[in-house]
Amino acid sequence: MKDDITLRLDRATAEDLYATLYQVGEHIAAGAAITPPTAEEVERLGSLLQDLGHRLGRTCSPYCDHLV
Numbered sequence: 001m002k003d004d005i006t007l008r009l010d011r012a013t014a015e016d017l018y019a020t021l022y023q024v025g026e027h028i029a030a031g032a033a034i035t036p037p038t039a040e041e042v043e044r045l046g047s048l049l050q051d052l053g054h055r056l057g058r059t060c061s062p063y064c065d066h067l068v
């Protein structure tokens with residue numbers, strides 16, 4: 001489909017994404033605590049969020065010039 005988005009993740013980022021979604025789901029469903037991410041996880045998840053945002057056509061900051 002022409003509106004599909006493809007992201008390629010390394011294993012560490014995929015594990016971070018899984019853990020984050022799982023924890024958020026458990027938090028919403030049952031109020032479980034969310035473990036703060038490590039600095040490395042923050043770095044990987046931040047990159048993933050930026051990449052996904054760009055593929056959705058969103059700018060990552062007011063100064064973003066990645067979308068050309």
Ligand SMILES: [Zn+2]
Pocket residue numbers: 054059060061064065066067
């Ligand atoms: Zn950008």
